[in-house]
Amino acid sequence: MELPLDRVAAWMDERALGSGPITDVRPLSGGTQNIMLRLTRDGRDFVLRRGPEHLRPGSNKVISRETRVLGALAGSDVPHPQLIAACDDTDVLGDAVFYLMEPIEGFNAGSELPDAAAGDVPKRRDLSFSMVDALAALHAVDHVAVGLTDYGRPEGFLERQVDRWLAELASYDALAGYPGPDIGDVAGVATWLQERVPEKWEPGILHGDYHACNVMFRRDEPAVAAIVDWEMSTIGDPLLDVGWMVATWDLPGAPDEFAGLLARAGGLPSGAELVERYATQTSRDLTHLTWYVVLACFKLGIILEGSNARADAGLAPREIGDRLHTTTVRLFERAHELMDGAS
Known part of the structure; x- marks a missing residue:
């Protein structure tokens, strides 16, 4: 699925999340149908997460709830993805809310075992x-x-x-x-x-x-x-x-x-x-x-x-x-x- 990354970049500009084009975009696999992309901007890596390509009735609510719980866990002892910023404006991606988080350096034992x-x-x-x-x-x-x-x-x-x-x-x-x-x-x-x-x-x-x-x-x-x-x-x-x-x-x-x-x-x-x-x-x-x-x-x-x-x-x-x-x-x-x- 191709996302309007120019609009994402403009949204990031408003939050001082780097400058210039978004590059090195690559999909990340996961256990759900939600879309996750790893991307780079201004030398910093981000992970973008949104609902599936064909949104279900509750997809945006699910993503918004994830955003809330990850934000609440900031500073805790719980190992979790670090939330960077969330977008509840569906005009940016056309229909979906999304959030940016820090990439997780590690492996999922479902598909990889060093x-x-x-x-x-x-x-x-x-x-x-x-x-x-x-x-x-x-x-x-x-x-x-x-x-x-x-x-x-x-x-x-x-x-x-x-x-x-x-x-x-x-x-x-x-x-x-x-x-x-x-x-x-x-x-x-x-x-x-x-x-x-x-x-x-x-x-x-x-x-x-x-x-x-x-x-x-x-x-x-x-x-x-x-x-x-x-x-x-x-x-x-x-x-x-x-x-x-x-x-x-x-x-x-x-x-x-x-x-x-x-x-x-x-x-x-x-x-x-x-x-x-x-x-x-x-x-x-x-x-x-x-x-x-x-x-x-x-x-x-x-x-x-x-x-x-x-x-x-x-x-x-x-x-x-x-x-x-x-x-x-x-x-x-x-x-x-x-x-x-x-x-």
């Missing part, structure tokens, strides 16, 4: 534990103090989850060609969750999609350079992030979906070890963590099944639909295993 880590089990374990440390740092942030009081609706957050995602699954029936979900006992998982909703929890910043493909690791040491892809972030129960990390960790039958080359290399800590590491850095009550892992399997599985439904309707590639359907089935299998072990 030789030093590929051949070193202790280093891969350290990379894994650094994910936990970064998440604990995020959950330690006081969302009220950083101005995110109204960033989400924490009241009733856990109680809303099952009905919210059952409704999402039901909405796929409107897609022509989709025969309905064949992903296991959805109702059984829903009932189990609804009967065991934790009564007490502490609101905080929730990343919303925390797994190994949504972090960038540093090249000089086994540590997280930045947590990326904040489009599902909100104020809710941060323990759902922990559940999400465990739910997606070394998933049987779909190990590449959430950790890629890191998962293939093996020698990683277990999900239980990740939780133990998190427990040393939080005062949150982890008594009901199995419930959060099951909820993560339930919610993520339904989200991924949407791609399968869209593929049936000819709105997404069949290969992607098949792959994500398999992942959904594996997530529901993991949910049932956890439920059986907890009963």
Whole structure:
């Protein structure tokens, strides 16, 4: 997609973000359909992020929310992309809001694993534990103090989850060609969750999609350079992030979906070890963590099944639909295993 970079340059002029032409424009790959471009101006590198080429109804809102949470995290201990400036004027790009951030120097273990880590089990374990440390740092942030009081609706957050995602699954029936979900006992998982909703929890910043493909690791040491892809972030129960990390960790039958080359290399800590590491850095009550892992399997599985439904309707590639359907089935299998072990 070609962007009107002359208009972007004029917008940057107004904010004293360099001068002269924008050069060395190159696309960056990511885990979503959002567009990211690395570009250079006046000797400085920037990354521009906007919604997909064909904007969805909520695309601009998502980008604006990302901008807000990244701005709020400035100066914190949380490794995150450093926000430079945001543009909410859709006239600049014609239809999309966007923002500029500092480039992240590092690698995504979904698609790259440096030789030093590929051949070193202790280093891969350290990379894994650094994910936990970064998440604990995020959950330690006081969302009220950083101005995110109204960033989400924490009241009733856990109680809303099952009905919210059952409704999402039901909405796929409107897609022509989709025969309905064949992903296991959805109702059984829903009932189990609804009967065991934790009564007490502490609101905080929730990343919303925390797994190994949504972090960038540093090249000089086994540590997280930045947590990326904040489009599902909100104020809710941060323990759902922990559940999400465990739910997606070394998933049987779909190990590449959430950790890629890191998962293939093996020698990683277990999900239980990740939780133990998190427990040393939080005062949150982890008594009901199995419930959060099951909820993560339930919610993520339904989200991924949407791609399968869209593929049936000819709105997404069949290969992607098949792959994500398999992942959904594996997530529901993991949910049932956890439920059986907890009963």
